[in-house]
Structure formats: structure tokens, C-alpha cells
Amino acid sequence: MFSEKYVGTNQLTQSIKGGFSIVRPLSDRDxxxxxxxxxxxxxxSYINGIGAFDFSLPASMxxxxxxxxxxxxxxxVCFERRKALSAYALLEAMENKGNYTDKVLDFxxxxxxxxxxxxxxxxxLRPEADGLPNDEHPCLDLFQAETGCLLSFVLRLFQEKFEQISKNIVPRIKREIDFRVIDNFLIHDDYWWQGFLIRKNEDGKRYVVNNWNPWILSNxxxxxxxxxxxxxxxxxxxEKVMRSLDNYADAYPQDGACDEGPSYWNRAGLSLLDCAYFLNQITGGYVNEFENEKIKNTAEYITKVHIGNGFFVNFADCSPRLAxxxxxIYKYGRLLGSETMVSFAKECFRLDKSNAFTLWQMPRALELYEAMPTLSHLSAPARAFQDVYFSSTQVMAxxxxxxADGLFLAAKGGHNAESHNHNDVGSFIVYKDAEPFFIDPAHEAYCAKTFSDQRYxxxxxxxxxxNIPTIGGKxxxxxxxxxxxxxxxxAKEDETRFSLDIKNAxxxxxxxxxxxxxxxxxRKNKEITITEDFALNAPEKIVLNLMTVCDVAVTPHELIFTADSGKTLSLAxxxxKFHVICEPVETTxxxxxxxxxxAPTRIRLELKTETDxxxxxxxxx
Known part of the structure; x- marks a missing residue:
């Protein structure tokens, strides 16, 4: 998408200006x-709440x-340090009285x-690490890059104030950013997320990089x-950023689908847009991919997987609710001329006016605060797509x-080597009036097992x-x-149908x-039907698994699901023919x-008789 078109051109050489920043100087008081x-x-409010917080990071931790x-x-603790620095930097920038300059310096x-x-x-990522890091060999991961970005913003804002305190502060900041991020990126081609290494999985295809690539590159x-x-x-x-970014962007599907799900889209597709925007700004507008249909589809993906009331289609490692x-989203909606994104941003603002999780991600925090006054006056309703299908990931909704009212169905095909994969080929979710009834359970807090060979x-x-069968005990x-x-x-006006054979999964x-x-x-009958049509080589035990967060009542001809609101759905x-077993998931x-x-409940519908x-x-x- 980028390197073939721009790398090595005379115009690129002439257009790179440097000095680009999306943070305004302290002198811009308006x-x-x-x-x-x-x-x-x-x-x-955040600063008032961290007075007793212990910011120490001992080696044992x-x-x-x-x-x-x-x-x-x-x-x-690591992230709280960065949130505190962001908060004090913003507070001093807003007041500009010097009351918090020392706090900015301290953090x-x-x-x-x-x-x-x-x-x-x-x-x-670095072989020199053995449980503790080696300070001579910095490791360029997501948060090394984000920390460098945060310090870059602090430098832009407070360089003059720091220089008045000591001549040693600004050179130290620049040196650490250069050593840990910029030089690190330039001298290494062996980080997997750069996409320069040829890695092969079991089917012999080239390994595709994930959200790490645009997330780090944007920073x-x-x-x-x-x-x-x-x-x-x-x-x-x-030029190296563009070559690396192509390893992600070229593999990103034309329909804009994010196989990592909506929560990772924030740092996958949306970070791809960030990279495109920052490249555009650094080159004075020369690098411009905002007319590219893939970019627009990538941007609008998030609007198509919103169920309602802050719930999203959450296959893979994705939480059901997102801030x-x-x-x-509003910024890129305007840039791309997408009314769909603009109205969706307004809907997100209506649902969550704080969005505090962005606090230490300074570019997005400022975009949030900049957009608030405009979003509070927008009245356009968010578009709710009646039918959505992403052929690249085989996900429908x-x-x-x-x-948001009425029944909502999402289901997927795909395969079991997707990024942030769950083994879920053929699974589905059902909501009513934007309340969950049949769910994908999402994921627990990440731990050492999560991205290891013990993941499953x-x-x-x-x-x-x-919401998938167990076939013959497998x-x-x-x-x-x-x-x-x-x-x-x-997809037709009165009904939408999705079918697949899951035997190969x-x-x-x-x-x-x-x-x-x-x-x-x-839509005519106001119902969802799920048909299982199967044939086996020999009679086997069959179990149909269902996941819910509703209370369940069992009768001979239907299961009644009751949500916390009191609303109900029946599964008829x-x-x-089945033993119906309800098992609360034991999780803390x-x-x-x-x-x-x-905690979710698993329902196991066991056929009473083995069958072929x-x-x-x-x-x-």
C-alpha cells in the first residue's frame, strides 16, 4: 500500500519536513x-484519587x-505511572501556572x-532478557513505543520549562527516546511484529503480523x-516504517474486517489509520492513502459490529463492551467524509462521556477532549446496519x-488460527434489545498461559x-x-441466512x-432458527454447548432465558431427546x-441416544 508507491521517490525526500506534532504548544492559550x-x-478527579498510590516497581515485581x-x-503500577504523568502534564498545560511542573518532572x-x-x-522479544531486562539491549514492544510517545509529548510541552530548571533534562529525554525507540527500530529487522522475518505456520503460509505492527509504528x-x-x-x-507497515496493510482484508475483534481494532485498524495520518503529516501531505477504499472500509468496520448500548460482536479475545x-473515530470520520463514523462517534459519546482509558495515550486523549464540544451538539442518529457480512473472516451479523431493539444474531466461520484465536468455528451470539442472551464468553485477564503453548x-x-457442538467426545x-x-x-428483506459445514474444524x-x-x-416471524444437519461414520455421543448469562428455566419443549432486566427469550x-445440564462456570x-x-452459565444439551x-x-x- 505504501512502500511501492512512495519509498525511494525524489518527492518523498523533498517532502519530509520533520517537526510535526499533534500537540499544541503551551503558548496557545485559546x-x-x-x-x-x-x-x-x-x-x-484522577489526580485527587492517586495520593496514596504506591508507584514503586521493584525487581521482584x-x-x-x-x-x-x-x-x-x-x-x-507501570501504566499508573504513565497515567499520572499524562494527568499532571495536562493539568499544568491547562493552568500554566507552574504549580505542577515539578510533578511532571518527577514522573x-x-x-x-x-x-x-x-x-x-x-x-x-530480546534473548538477553532472563526474567529481568538487560538495560544495554532495549526491547521495543507495545509499551516501550507508547512510553516513548508519551515522553515526546511531554518534551514538546515542557521543553522550555525543563530547560529553566536544569540543562540535563531535555537531552536525557531525547537520548532515552532515541536509544529505546528510534535507534532500536532502525537497527533491528528481527522483531516479529516488523514483518521482515519469514515465519511459517503448520500450513506453510507466511506468518501475518497483527495489531502490534501499526500500534508500535504509529508511536x-x-x-x-x-x-x-x-x-x-x-x-x-x-521509509522503513512504510516497508514494515505494508507487511500489515497489504494483508489486511479489503472489506475492512478485523479478525482480532472490535476491541483490538482500536489498536489494529485504527492504528493503521493513525500511521496513514502521521505519514501524511510528516511528509507535508505527499503520502496520502485516504482515498483508498481499504482505508475507509477499515475505518468503518467498528460501526458495523456494534450491537447497541456499548455491546459489540466479540469473537476472539474481545470484550463484549468497549469504550x-x-x-x-470522529476525527477520521470527518477526514474520510464518513457520516456513518461521525454519527457512531456521537453514539459512543452518549454512552460514555468519560472514556478515561485513553488518559495516558496522549494523542487519543487530546482527540477525545477536542471532539467533546462538537459531539455534544450532534444530533444525527447512529446507523444500525441491518445486515453485515465480512467474507474475509466469514463473520455475519x-x-x-x-x-438496537429486537433480535440480533452474529455467527462466524473462519478457522482456528486467527489472531487472538478462540477455537470457535461455527459459533454464534444472540442479543435481544441490546441485551446478551447467547454469548461468546470473552477472555479472562491475560496471564503467562495466554500467549503460550498452554493457551488452550x-x-x-x-x-x-x-455455542458449538462436541462431537463424539471431541x-x-x-x-x-x-x-x-x-x-x-x-440477505433478503424479510430474512437473512448463513450456513456452513463445520466438520473440518x-x-x-x-x-x-x-x-x-x-x-x-x-424478520417476518421475529425469530432465529438454528438447524443442525449431520451425518457421522458411526453412532457417537452428541453434546450441543450453549453459553449464557441469563437465568434458565427448563421445560419439555423450551428453555426460557431471563435477562437481568426481566426480558425473556425462549429456545424451542x-x-x-436431550439431557439438559446447566453448569455455572467457576471463575473469580x-x-x-x-x-x-x-459468571456465565454453560448449558449442555446431551442427546440421550448415540446416533450417526x-x-x-x-x-x-
Whole structure:
């Protein structure tokens, strides 16, 4: 997308200006007074709440990850340091009285003194690390890059004030950003996320990089713009960024689908847009891909997977509820001329006016605060897509009618080697009036197992904890070869139908002749039907797994699901043929309990008799 068109051209050499920044100087008091109107209360509230917080990061805490698999203790303090720096920097920028300059300096110095800005879970990127980082070999991970970006913003804002305090502060900041981020990026081609290494998975295809690529590269660009003067070094960096970014952008599907899900889209597709924008600004407008259809489709993806009331289609490692970056979405909606994105940003603002999670991601925090006054006056309703299908990922969504009310169905095909994969080929979710009834359980807090060869020991990554059958005692394993076939999608005015054969997704696929699942959302009948049509080589035990966060009542002909609001859905079938077993999932994970408000329940529909063929229809209404 980028390198073939721009790298090596004379115009690129002439257009790279350097000095680009998306943070306004402290002297622009009109701007900072405007930010004060929207940010002051949130920022001061945060600062007032951290007085007793312990910001220490001892070596023993860094070692947690290799000793016991815990990554959250260290990351919690590490991220809080950066949020505190952002908050004090914003507060001083808004007031500009010098009351918080020392606090900005204290947290800047604290972060500069860290041996590494890389979190323990990512230490594997450098062979020199052995549980503790090697300070001579910095590791360029997501948070090393983000920390460099944050310090770049602080430098832009406070360079003059720092120079009045000491001549040693500004050179130290520049030196650390250069050593840990810019030089690190330029001298290395061996980070997997750069996409320069040829890695092969079991099917022999080239490994595709994920959200790490644009996430890190967007921060590298902002670091370079802040501390690297125009010249050969900056041009080399810009060209290398484009070559690396192509390893992600060229593989990104034309339809804009994010196989990592909506929550990772914030740092996948949206970071791709950031890279395109920053490249455009650094080159004075020469690099311009905002007319590219893939870019627009990527940008609008998030609007198509919103169920309603802050719930999103959450296959893979994706939480069901997101605080979307509505400031950034609004910015790119305007840039791309997308009314869909602009109205969606307004809807996100209506649902969550704080969006505090962006606080230490300074570019997005400022975009948020800049957009608030405009979004508060927009009245355009967000578009609710009646039918959506992403052929690249084989994910569909359909709703009973416009808006969040009524039935909503999403289902997927795909394969079991997707980024942030769950073994979930053929799974589905159902909502009514934007409330969850049949769910994808999402994921628990990340730990050492999450991205290791023990990933599928974690219950929420297993197919038997999704809305998928267990066939002959076997579930779906991981791997690109375990996939859907015979996928068909058809959307009409009165109904939407999605069907697929999931036999190849199973470990015992040679024993399965077919397992066709057909999902139909009928707008006329206001119902969803799911048909299982299967044939096996021999009689086997069959279990249909269902996941819910509703209370469940069992009768001979239907299951009644009652949500917390009191709303109900029924699942109708001849349940006399099944043993119905309801099993609450035993979890104390705070993230998952926060996502759903309670632990999910698994329903196992066990056929009473082993069989080698059958056809069952379940009706949800």
C-alpha cells in the first residue's frame, strides 16, 4: 500500500519536513482553555484519587511473570505511572501556572530511570532478557513505543520549562527516546511484529503480523517527529516504517474486517489509520492513502459490529463492551467524509462521556477532549446496519429491525488460527434489545498461559465453552486447517441466512461426513432458527454447548432465558431427546465478571441416544 508507491521517490525526500506534532504548544492559550472545559474535571478527579498510590516497581515485581505467571501487578503500577504523568502534564498545560511542573518532572524522571519500558510479558522479544531486562539491549514492544510517545509529548510541552530548571533534562529525554525507540527500530529487522522475518505456520503460509505492527509504528513515527531532525536518518526511518507497515496493510482484508475483534481494532485498524495520518503529516501531505477504499472500509468496520448500548460482536479475545475511541473515530470520520463514523462517534459519546482509558495515550486523549464540544451538539442518529457480512473472516451479523431493539444474531466461520484465536468455528451470539442472551464468553485477564503453548488449557479459549457442538467426545483444536467449508450467506428483506459445514474444524473430522449449521433470522416471524444437519461414520455421543448469562428455566419443549432486566427469550425444540445440564462456570476473574456482571452459565444439551445422523431445529424467539 505504501512502500511501492512512495519509498525511494525524489518527492518523498523533498517532502519530509520533520517537526510535526499533534500537540499544541503551551503558548496557545485559546486551545488549552478549550481543553480545560472538557478535561479539567476528569483530570483533577484522577489526580485527587492517586495520593496514596504506591508507584514503586521493584525487581521482584518484574519477576512475577516468570515466577508465577502474573502480569497484571507490574503492568498495573507501570501504566499508573504513565497515567499520572499524562494527568499532571495536562493539568499544568491547562493552568500554566507552574504549580505542577515539578510533578511532571518527577514522573518524567521516574520513567526515565526505569531499566526498561517493556512489560515483563514481552521480554521474550530480546534473548538477553532472563526474567529481568538487560538495560544495554532495549526491547521495543507495545509499551516501550507508547512510553516513548508519551515522553515526546511531554518534551514538546515542557521543553522550555525543563530547560529553566536544569540543562540535563531535555537531552536525557531525547537520548532515552532515541536509544529505546528510534535507534532500536532502525537497527533491528528481527522483531516479529516488523514483518521482515519469514515465519511459517503448520500450513506453510507466511506468518501475518497483527495489531502490534501499526500500534508500535504509529508511536515510532510520533517519537521520530519529536526528536529526529529532517535529514537522511528521518527519511530512512519513514521509509522503513512504510516497508514494515505494508507487511500489515497489504494483508489486511479489503472489506475492512478485523479478525482480532472490535476491541483490538482500536489498536489494529485504527492504528493503521493513525500511521496513514502521521505519514501524511510528516511528509507535508505527499503520502496520502485516504482515498483508498481499504482505508475507509477499515475505518468503518467498528460501526458495523456494534450491537447497541456499548455491546459489540466479540469473537476472539474481545470484550463484549468497549469504550470506543470516539474522539479518534470522529476525527477520521470527518477526514474520510464518513457520516456513518461521525454519527457512531456521537453514539459512543452518549454512552460514555468519560472514556478515561485513553488518559495516558496522549494523542487519543487530546482527540477525545477536542471532539467533546462538537459531539455534544450532534444530533444525527447512529446507523444500525441491518445486515453485515465480512467474507474475509466469514463473520455475519443481522438484526430484526433498524436500531438496537429486537433480535440480533452474529455467527462466524473462519478457522482456528486467527489472531487472538478462540477455537470457535461455527459459533454464534444472540442479543435481544441490546441485551446478551447467547454469548461468546470473552477472555479472562491475560496471564503467562495466554500467549503460550498452554493457551488452550484456558477454558474460555476452548470450543466447548462456545455455542458449538462436541462431537463424539471431541472438540475443536487450534490450527488454520481446522476451518469452515461450504460457507453460504444470503440477505433478503424479510430474512437473512448463513450456513456452513463445520466438520473440518474437529479433531475427529475424518469420522464426520458432514455437520451443516444453518442460521436464519426471520424478520417476518421475529425469530432465529438454528438447524443442525449431520451425518457421522458411526453412532457417537452428541453434546450441543450453549453459553449464557441469563437465568434458565427448563421445560419439555423450551428453555426460557431471563435477562437481568426481566426480558425473556425462549429456545424451542423437542427437549425430551436431550439431557439438559446447566453448569455455572467457576471463575473469580475480575475482568470477566466485570464484562458480564456475573459468571456465565454453560448449558449442555446431551442427546440421550448415540446416533450417526440427525437433523434438529432450534427456534429462538
Amino acid at each position: 486551545y488549552w482553555e478549550g481543553i480545560k472545559k472538557t478535561a479539567y474535571q476528569q483530570v483533577t 518484574y519477576l512475577d511473570f516468570v515466577r508465577n505467571g502474573n502480569r497484571t501487578r507490574y503492568e498495573g 518524567t524522571w521516574l520513567i526515565l530511570e526505569e531499566t526498561t519500558w517493556c512489560v515483563p510479558a514481552h521480554g521474550y 515510532v513515527l510520533l517519537c521520530a517527529a519529536a526528536v529526529t531532525p529532517p535529514g537522511e536518518r528521518l527519511q530512512s526511518l519513514v 470506543a475511541n470516539y474522539g479518534t 443481522a438484526r430484526e429491525r433498524d436500531g 488449557e484456558i477454558w474460555n479459549n476452548q470450543s466447548c465453552f462456545h 472438540d475443536q483444536p487450534a490450527g488454520a486447517g481446522f476451518s469452515a467449508s461450504c460457507v453460504s450467506y444470503e 474437529y479433531e475427529n473430522k475424518d469420522e464426520i461426513q458432514k455437520w451443516k449449521r444453518t442460521f436464519t433470522l426471520s 425444540a423437542d427437549f425430551s 476473574d475480575s475482568k470477566l465478571l466485570s464484562d458480564w456482571g456475573k 445422523k440427525g437433523k434438529f431445529t432450534f427456534t429462538i424467539k
